[in-house]
Amino acid sequence: xxxxxxxxxxxxxxxxxxxxxxxxxxxxxxxxxxxxxxxxxxxxxxxxxxxxxxxxxxxxxxxxxxxxxxxxxxxxxxxxxxxxxxxxxxxxxxxxxxxxxxxxxxxxxxxxxxxxxxxxxxxxxxxxx
Amino acid sequence: xxxxxxxxxxxxxxxxxxxxxxxxxxxxxxxxxxxxxxxxxxxxxxxxxxxxxxxxxxxxxxxxxxxxxxxxxxxxxxxxxxxxxxxxxxxxxxxxxxxxxxxxxxxxxxxxxxxxxxxxxxxxxxxxxxxxxxxxxxxxxxxxxxxxxxxxxxxxxxxxxxxxxxxxxxxxxxxxxxxxxxxxxxxxxxxxxxxxxxxxxxxxxxxxxxxxxxxxxxxxxxxxxxxxxxxxxxxxxxxxxxxxxxxxxxxxxxxxxxxxxxxxxxxxxxxxxxxxxxxxxxxxxxxxxxxxxxxxxxxxxxxxxxxxxxxxxxxxxxxxxxxxxxxxxxxxxxxxxxxxxxxxxxxxxxxxxxxxxxxxxxxxxxxxxxxxxxxxxxxxxxxxxxxxxxxxxxxxxxxxxxxxxxxxxxxxxxxxxxxxxxxxxxxxxxxxxxxxxxxxxxxxxxxxxxxxxxxxxxxxxxxxxxxxxxxxxxxxxxxxxxxxxxxxxxxxxxxxxxxxxxxxxxxxxxxxxxxxxxxxxxxxxxxxxxxxxxxxxxxxxxxxxxxxxxxxxxxxxxxxxxxxxxxxxxxxxxxxxxxxxxxxxxxxxxxxxxxxxxxxxxxxxxxxxxxxxxxxxxxxxxxxxxxxxxxxxxxxxxxxxxxxxxxxxxxxxxxxxxxxxxxxxxxxxxxxxxxxxxxxxxxxxxxxxxxxxxxxxxxxxxxxxxxxxxxxxxxxxxxxxxxxxxxxxxxxxxxxxxxxxxxxxxxxxxxxxxxxxxxxxxxxxxxxxxxxxxxxxxxxxxxxxxxxxxxxxxx
Numbered sequence: 001x002x003x004x005x006x007x008x009x010x011x012x013x014x015x016x017x018x019x020x021x022x023x024x025x026x027x028x029x030x031x032x033x034x035x036x037x038x039x040x041x042x043x044x045x046x047x048x049x050x051x052x053x054x055x056x057x058x059x060x061x062x063x064x065x066x067x068x069x070x071x072x073x074x075x076x077x078x079x080x081x082x083x084x085x086x087x088x089x090x091x092x093x094x095x096x097x098x099x100x101x102x103x104x105x106x107x108x109x110x111x112x113x114x115x116x117x118x119x120x121x122x123x124x125x126x127x128x129x
Numbered sequence: 130x131x132x133x134x135x136x137x138x139x140x141x142x143x144x145x146x147x148x149x150x151x152x153x154x155x156x157x158x159x160x161x162x163x164x165x166x167x168x169x170x171x172x173x174x175x176x177x178x179x180x181x182x183x184x185x186x187x188x189x190x191x192x193x194x195x196x197x198x199x200x201x202x203x204x205x206x207x208x209x210x211x212x213x214x215x216x217x218x219x220x221x222x223x224x225x226x227x228x229x230x231x232x233x234x235x236x237x238x239x240x241x242x243x244x245x246x247x248x249x250x251x252x253x254x255x256x257x258x259x260x261x262x263x264x265x266x267x268x269x270x271x272x273x274x275x276x277x278x279x280x281x282x283x284x285x286x287x288x289x290x291x292x293x294x295x296x297x298x299x300x301x302x303x304x305x306x307x308x309x310x311x312x313x314x315x316x317x318x319x320x321x322x323x324x325x326x327x328x329x330x331x332x333x334x335x336x337x338x339x340x341x342x343x344x345x346x347x348x349x350x351x352x353x354x355x356x357x358x359x360x361x362x363x364x365x366x367x368x369x370x371x372x373x374x375x376x377x378x379x380x381x382x383x384x385x386x387x388x389x390x391x392x393x394x395x396x397x398x399x400x401x402x403x404x405x406x407x408x409x410x411x412x413x414x415x416x417x418x419x420x421x422x423x424x425x426x427x428x429x430x431x432x433x434x435x436x437x438x439x440x441x442x443x444x445x446x447x448x449x450x451x452x453x454x455x456x457x458x459x460x461x462x463x464x465x466x467x468x469x470x471x472x473x474x475x476x477x478x479x480x481x482x483x484x485x486x487x488x489x490x491x492x493x494x495x496x497x498x499x500x501x502x503x504x505x506x507x508x509x510x511x512x513x514x515x516x517x518x519x520x521x522x523x524x525x526x527x528x529x530x531x532x533x534x535x536x537x538x539x540x541x542x543x544x545x546x547x548x549x550x551x552x553x554x555x556x557x558x559x560x561x562x563x564x565x566x567x568x569x570x571x572x573x574x575x576x577x578x579x580x581x582x583x584x585x586x587x588x589x590x591x592x593x594x595x596x597x598x599x600x601x602x603x604x605x606x607x608x609x610x611x612x613x614x615x616x617x618x619x620x621x622x623x624x625x626x627x628x629x630x631x632x633x634x635x636x637x638x639x640x641x642x643x644x645x646x647x648x649x650x651x652x653x654x655x656x657x658x659x660x661x662x663x664x665x666x667x668x669x670x671x672x673x674x675x676x677x678x679x680x681x682x683x684x685x686x687x688x689x690x691x692x693x694x695x696x697x698x699x700x701x702x703x704x705x706x707x708x709x710x711x712x713x714x715x716x717x718x719x720x721x722x723x724x725x726x727x728x729x730x731x732x733x734x735x736x737x738x739x740x741x742x743x744x745x746x747x748x749x750x751x752x753x754x755x756x757x758x759x760x761x762x763x764x765x766x767x768x769x770x771x772x773x774x775x776x777x778x779x780x781x782x783x784x785x786x787x788x789x790x791x792x793x794x795x796x797x798x799x800x801x802x803x804x805x806x807x808x809x810x811x812x813x814x815x816x817x818x819x820x821x822x823x824x825x826x827x828x829x830x831x832x833x834x835x836x837x838x839x840x841x842x843x844x845x846x847x848x849x850x851x852x853x854x855x856x857x858x859x860x861x862x863x864x865x866x867x868x869x870x871x872x873x874x875x876x877x878x879x880x881x882x883x884x885x886x887x888x889x890x891x892x893x894x895x896x897x898x899x900x901x902x903x904x905x906x907x908x909x910x911x912x913x914x915x916x917x918x919x920x921x922x923x924x
Contacts, residue, residue: 075193076189079232080229083229083230
């Protein structure tokens, strides 16, 4: 019984296998879209703002950082649910954004990234010189 | 990427906990968490349930330190569950795990989320309680990029994808395999999906070279893939089969419902009957299998279809045949002799053969049935003899007449593909006989036809060969039937007309013509009683004198058998019946005189007596299927140029025989004292009456020579002499056939002396002495011996 239990858990946890594009843990991310912007929330509680690095490309948002465990000098751990250490996640963007006008702020433990959406309308004629 | 750089910027002992676990260095000493029944592959992360006390301690201690544990699988422990896994049960290769999360429930079970970050080797166990602690070293999972490795990874990915599709593994898994970079990770993930034994999984972990690991995992994946493909194929087949059956069942139910609506009722009664019959029938294995198969088929055919009848008839045929039904042969020799004697007068040769067979049969139970062939003229009782043999041996009797049968299908049946096809006559008759060892009579085997439609005699070859007929396969049945117990008797009039190979298979028994005495006996014993009965007369009212019977035989019949005799006796009985009814008399004794009264003028006179005798006439003897006859050769000469005319519907052989006779005389003219001038000045005519009957054969040669010599020398031939024999130009007399019949004809015609070829002497021995009485036989080698004696002595 025990023996099968271990195997079963192993089989159920395939998703945790690390692929090269992600780190071992990732903070939860929400993404919204309005008429003009793409809004991304990342839960970054306990992470020093200077440790967070955001890079926006045309169709990809990369967020990385590090959460440090601040506890020391304990002699028993009863519960451990918060992930620590380095993280890096690459979030593909569903629409094109204007990289230059991207803004970010940290508010109550959430990292908020606002990215204006660039919508191309019609075709552009290119004149040959 | 940039984050990785950052780690290196801030190294430190305390920092390590918070650093990327991937990059954690392996400490020299680690506490060892035993894993039961599975291997924790590097790169994987999943929750463990820890309930064992020692292990819980281990986790607690690790959590406050560096959160690192060594995870090593252990071999299964036989027998009692022990508290602590003995150190020697642990494998040496394992992984280093990093604890991410932990939850403790009320029962005290730890849910520990661990990811395996490194592969390690346990060098030495340094502590056993409360948990194992050991010195460890890291095993590198670095790979050098090479084309081979790349190809192997690609191959494994492809194979795995196929397998995942067949196994219907989550898509996520395939995606993960595709996105993983480290060949070790790919192989470990693929390997963990194969459901292999602990030992095999542990082996994966122990490979140090990525290529070796990939090879092994790919092999296992391929193996699994093949197994899956085969089992899928099997499943598909089973499913198809089931689908088909279900469909059929459904349609059948529908059909039943429709039938019910139409009021056609259930046809199963019919089938039930057949099934009952099948259960009762004793069948050989092969026939049983065929019937069962056909029954299955029949059940699926609607009763209105023509196929239904075909199939049903076939089953009935098989069930009706006496595959294993035998009658018990009566083996009482004394009784057999009595029956045979009672039914038939004479025929000693055949009776002896039957009794011999019965005697051997008594000694040996599994004797093949003999295959006899009765050859003889019509009316000598061949067919009735068959019946009486059957009665003697207590066998069932069946008879088919082969006269005019010209299609081999009559013997072997038609294939079932033809509508209205039936088994051949052999199988049909066996069904009629109702046993597998009847006496089977094949009448008139010499009158088998044979044309483009087939050759029935060839089909009979198999039936009549004891070495083959135990597996006689009818075209219709297509199951071999054992004919070896059947006693075959065939009859024929002319042995020459039976095809050679067929003749060869049978034991020929010749029945020759009856002699006059035999005919008298047969008439007295059988025919008269039969005719009296047929005309409601009794032996008290009517008695036949022997002389009367002889008169009927001599003056009103000319035959080998007794059919005409019986008919004429019937004629007499009719006349007597007429007289009794009209009140002329109440009883009657039939005398020679009253025979003439009832039968009218004499039909046959003694042949020789009826002739105008003189030179140029000689009496030959001929054989016909109805017995022997006298054959008169007439010769006449007239003015001419020496030509020879032959008339009387003579065949080529007989014409040549006449020419040979003349040549012999011309070449021996001097010796015969014949004036050879005649040959140039006179024409010779040879005629053989009666002109309407075709004649052929060489046996009249002697008579020709005698007739011509008589003509040319002017001497008459004795009237009471008859002769037969073939001649050569040198004057030798060659033997001929049918001697018994010829002699009987001579006796009937009151001939006193008969000239026969010396080599036919043996045939005369067969003739009963009573017949030979009053006739003298001359056996000659040369024609001159005949010429010496045949002429009327000039007195």
